Amino acid sequence: MTAAKKQLAPRDNGAPDHMKMLHPAMEKNYGKWKRHDKIRPGVLKYTAESGDAIFVVRAGSPRTLSVNKIRQICDIADRFCEGHVRFTTRNNLELVVTDEKDVDPLINEITSVLGFPIGGTGHSISNMLHTQGWMHCNLPGTDAAGAVKALMDVLHEEFTREDLPHRVKLSTSCCQINCGGQADIAINLQHHHPPKIDHGTVQQCELPKVVGICPAAAIRPMNVDGKSSLEVVEEKCMYCGACHGQCPSMEIRDPDTDSLAIWVGGKSASTRGGPSFMKLAAFGLPNNPPRWPEVADAVRRILDAYRNGAREYERIGEWIERVGWKNFFEETGFEFTKYHIDSYRFARTTFNTSSHVRL
Amino acid sequence: MSDEPKTPLLDDLEEGPWPSFVKDLKDLARTKPEVNQLLGQMERSYEDRVNYWTGTVLNLSGYGGGIIARYSDLKEEFPDIAQFHTIRVIPPSGFVYSTDSLRELCDIAEEYSSGIMQLHGMTGDLLMLGSDNEQTHEAGEALMERGWDIGGSGGALRTLACCVGQARCEMACFDTMGLTKHLTDTFIGELHRPEFPYKFKFKLSGCANDCANSMQRSDMPVIGTWRDEIQVDQEEVRKFVDEHGEQYVVDNVVSRCPTQCISLGEGGIDIDDRNCVKCMHCINVMHTALAPGKDRGATILIGGKRTLKIGDMMSSVLIPFVKLETGEDWKCFTDTVRGIWEYWSENALDHERIGEFIDRVGLGVFLESVGIEPSPQMVRHPRTNSYIKFEEYAAPRAGGEPVKAPNIVDKDEQAESA
The missing domain is CATH 3.30.70.20 (Alpha-Beta Plaits)
Structure with a gap:
C-alpha cells in the first residue's frame, strides 16, 4: 500500500453534532416535551408543548450487527422515520414516526425484515447488557453474545409484554471484571483458582x-x-x-472449573430507596454453551418467585428487601450457604445486627 | 465453499425467537469470508470453553488509545483473523443517528474491516470489529476525514454516554446530549492521550431514573434534579385518583415515597418539597399530573466503578446542586473537573480509580484539596467512630493555645464580622 506518504486526516474532531442526527420532530421540540403515554408494550407516545406528537417504537437488537443488517435498519428508517434512528443504553433500537397510522406498518417491517421483537418498555424485561466474550475479548471465561441470545430466547415473551411487577434489567459478564454492570439479575463468571x-x-x-x-x-x-x-x-x-x-x-481461567453465579437486586436508579448493589443468589452453575440451560432455569425460578411475590413498583431487590432473604431462598429453592456471607471489606455492614428475624 | 468451518454449536443459536447474531454473521460471511473464520474460532471456544484472543496495544498516529488490538491464538488455522482489531468510535450523544451517517459508517466498516459493528459498547462507543494493523490505520483516517473521531481507552477520559434527555423526554432536567458533546469536545485531549492514573468515565442522566446507568458505571455521574417544587396539576391528580382509586395511589405513590413527604387529601396531593429527595418515583407513576420543578440543574457525584479491583463502588454526592444552563455554568463545571483531575493525577497510585483514591485519602481531605465545601448531603450520616484527627488541636497548638470547637458558630462573632 502507498498509504505511508498520505497526509493524515484532521485529529481531535470531537463528538458528532447530535442535533443533525435527530428526527425533525425531536429537533423541533428539543427541551419542550410535555408528557408521554404508554400506547402498548414497545410503543410510547410523546407529546410536546407545541402539540406535536411522536410515536416511539422500541425493538430488541442483538447489539452485534452486520453492515447488511444496519443498512436494512436504515432502509426502514428512510421509509418510515425521515431517515433517523436511535439506540438505547440497553442496545434496543428505537424508531420514531409522527403519524399513529404508521406504527403498525413500521412494526410489521421491523418484525418481518429485521426479525427484531417489539418491547422492552415499562414493566418488562429489557435487553440484556453484555460485552464481548469469546467473540472479541482477551480475558473471558465464557461467551456473552451467545449467552444473551440463549437467555433472551427463553425470556422473549417477558420482553414483549409488560406484565411484571416492575422492570427487570439483566446483564452478563464473562469474567470477574464484571463489565455487564449492576442488574436486577446478573449472570457472572466465577474463577476458582489462583492464577x-x-x-x-x-x-x-x-x-x-x-x-x-x-x-x-x-x-x-x-x-x-x-x-x-x-x-x-x-x-x-x-x-x-x-x-x-x-x-x-x-x-486465571480454567475451563474445567470456571462456573457461573447469579446475582440479584442491583439497581442504578435513585428512585425510592436509591441505587443498590446486587447480591449473590446462586453459584456453581455449569458454563454450558451453547444454551446454558442450567442458568436459564435458575433465572426462570427467580422471575417466577418475583412475579408471584412482588408488589407493583417493587424491583427485585426491593421485593427481597421487603420479604427478607429467608423467604427469597425458600421461594427460589436455592440453598443458602456460608459462601453467601460476605468475607470482604465491610462484611460486617451486611450482617443482621438486630433481633429482627423472620421465623 | 468447502473450507467453511463447521459450527454445530453456534448453529444451534440460529434457532429461537430472539434475533440471532450467528445468522446475521453467516449472511455477512458470504461477502466477508473472514467472518466464517471468526465463527470457526468462536465454535472452538464453545467446544473447549477456552478463549483464543490475545490483546495488545495498537495506536493511531497522534492518539494513545481507542484501538482494541486482538491477535488470534489460532492464526494457522484461521489466518484471515490473525489480526482482528476493534476501533472505538465516538457516537453522537444519546446514540441518535441519521441514516446517512450510519450508512457512511457501514461503508467504512465494510471497506476496512470485517463489516461487523456493535451498537454500542458498554462504555458507549460505537465499535467496528475486524481490521488488521494496516486497515486499522486506513479506517481511522477514513473516519476522521469524514468528521468522526476515535474513542478512549486505557488511563484516559473514556467516551461519554448519556440518556436521550431533552430530545424526547419531559423528565430531563438539563441538556444531557448537549453537555455530553461539550465535555467530549472540551476534554478531547484527555480522551485521546492517556495521562490519568487510570480510566475516568462521565455518564449523564437527565433525572434520577438514571437511564445512562451512571451511578455504578461512571466515575462522575451527572444526574438531573431541581431545587424548587414539584409541579402539580391538581386537576390531573384528581383524574388519576378517580381512574385508579385512592387505595392504588396510597399503595403505589404515597407509601413508596422514600421520605414520606406526600399526603393525599380532598384538595388533591400535597408534597413537602423541602424534604423531597427528587427520586422521581411519584412523577414516574403520575407522570401526567406531576413534573419536576422549574429551577433545574444537576447533582454531581463521584467515585462509581465496577468490581475490579477492590469491589464495586457506588458513586457518592460531590456537589449537591449545580445549574447547567448557560455557557458560564458549563465552564464552571469543567473548571471544577480540571481541578479534581489535577489533584487525583498528582496523588493517585497507578491504576487507582478516583473512588478508590477517595477511599484511601478520605472524602474530607479530598474535598478540602479540590476546594469543595463539605455538606451533610454528601453523607448518609456523620461518622460513628471517635478517632478523629482535629487539625485545630494538633501539635504545636496542643501546647495550650485556646481552641474553639470548629463547627460551633459563635452568633455574636458572626454578626460582628458581617
Whole structure:
C-alpha cells in the first residue's frame, strides 16, 4: 500500500453534532416535551408543548450487527422515520414516526425484515447488557453474545409484554471484571483458582505493575531459574483476575472449573430507596454453551418467585428487601450457604445486627 | 465453499425467537469470508470453553488509545483473523443517528474491516470489529476525514454516554446530549492521550431514573434534579385518583415515597418539597399530573466503578446542586473537573480509580484539596467512630493555645464580622 506518504486526516474532531442526527420532530421540540403515554408494550407516545406528537417504537437488537443488517435498519428508517434512528443504553433500537397510522406498518417491517421483537418498555424485561466474550475479548471465561441470545430466547415473551411487577434489567459478564454492570439479575463468571503463572513469558509484562494491581497484596517477586518472575500467595488470592488483565501470563481461567453465579437486586436508579448493589443468589452453575440451560432455569425460578411475590413498583431487590432473604431462598429453592456471607471489606455492614428475624 | 468451518454449536443459536447474531454473521460471511473464520474460532471456544484472543496495544498516529488490538491464538488455522482489531468510535450523544451517517459508517466498516459493528459498547462507543494493523490505520483516517473521531481507552477520559434527555423526554432536567458533546469536545485531549492514573468515565442522566446507568458505571455521574417544587396539576391528580382509586395511589405513590413527604387529601396531593429527595418515583407513576420543578440543574457525584479491583463502588454526592444552563455554568463545571483531575493525577497510585483514591485519602481531605465545601448531603450520616484527627488541636497548638470547637458558630462573632 502507498498509504505511508498520505497526509493524515484532521485529529481531535470531537463528538458528532447530535442535533443533525435527530428526527425533525425531536429537533423541533428539543427541551419542550410535555408528557408521554404508554400506547402498548414497545410503543410510547410523546407529546410536546407545541402539540406535536411522536410515536416511539422500541425493538430488541442483538447489539452485534452486520453492515447488511444496519443498512436494512436504515432502509426502514428512510421509509418510515425521515431517515433517523436511535439506540438505547440497553442496545434496543428505537424508531420514531409522527403519524399513529404508521406504527403498525413500521412494526410489521421491523418484525418481518429485521426479525427484531417489539418491547422492552415499562414493566418488562429489557435487553440484556453484555460485552464481548469469546467473540472479541482477551480475558473471558465464557461467551456473552451467545449467552444473551440463549437467555433472551427463553425470556422473549417477558420482553414483549409488560406484565411484571416492575422492570427487570439483566446483564452478563464473562469474567470477574464484571463489565455487564449492576442488574436486577446478573449472570457472572466465577474463577476458582489462583492464577497459573507462565514463568517463561511473564517477563514480557511490567512486573511491578502486576504486583501493584493485586487488591489482596498476594503477588510478590520471585526468581525462577535465574529469571525474574512472580509468585502468588495462594491463601491471600481471591481469584479476581486483576493480574490477568495486567499480564496474560497470569492465567486465571480454567475451563474445567470456571462456573457461573447469579446475582440479584442491583439497581442504578435513585428512585425510592436509591441505587443498590446486587447480591449473590446462586453459584456453581455449569458454563454450558451453547444454551446454558442450567442458568436459564435458575433465572426462570427467580422471575417466577418475583412475579408471584412482588408488589407493583417493587424491583427485585426491593421485593427481597421487603420479604427478607429467608423467604427469597425458600421461594427460589436455592440453598443458602456460608459462601453467601460476605468475607470482604465491610462484611460486617451486611450482617443482621438486630433481633429482627423472620421465623 | 468447502473450507467453511463447521459450527454445530453456534448453529444451534440460529434457532429461537430472539434475533440471532450467528445468522446475521453467516449472511455477512458470504461477502466477508473472514467472518466464517471468526465463527470457526468462536465454535472452538464453545467446544473447549477456552478463549483464543490475545490483546495488545495498537495506536493511531497522534492518539494513545481507542484501538482494541486482538491477535488470534489460532492464526494457522484461521489466518484471515490473525489480526482482528476493534476501533472505538465516538457516537453522537444519546446514540441518535441519521441514516446517512450510519450508512457512511457501514461503508467504512465494510471497506476496512470485517463489516461487523456493535451498537454500542458498554462504555458507549460505537465499535467496528475486524481490521488488521494496516486497515486499522486506513479506517481511522477514513473516519476522521469524514468528521468522526476515535474513542478512549486505557488511563484516559473514556467516551461519554448519556440518556436521550431533552430530545424526547419531559423528565430531563438539563441538556444531557448537549453537555455530553461539550465535555467530549472540551476534554478531547484527555480522551485521546492517556495521562490519568487510570480510566475516568462521565455518564449523564437527565433525572434520577438514571437511564445512562451512571451511578455504578461512571466515575462522575451527572444526574438531573431541581431545587424548587414539584409541579402539580391538581386537576390531573384528581383524574388519576378517580381512574385508579385512592387505595392504588396510597399503595403505589404515597407509601413508596422514600421520605414520606406526600399526603393525599380532598384538595388533591400535597408534597413537602423541602424534604423531597427528587427520586422521581411519584412523577414516574403520575407522570401526567406531576413534573419536576422549574429551577433545574444537576447533582454531581463521584467515585462509581465496577468490581475490579477492590469491589464495586457506588458513586457518592460531590456537589449537591449545580445549574447547567448557560455557557458560564458549563465552564464552571469543567473548571471544577480540571481541578479534581489535577489533584487525583498528582496523588493517585497507578491504576487507582478516583473512588478508590477517595477511599484511601478520605472524602474530607479530598474535598478540602479540590476546594469543595463539605455538606451533610454528601453523607448518609456523620461518622460513628471517635478517632478523629482535629487539625485545630494538633501539635504545636496542643501546647495550650485556646481552641474553639470548629463547627460551633459563635452568633455574636458572626454578626460582628458581617
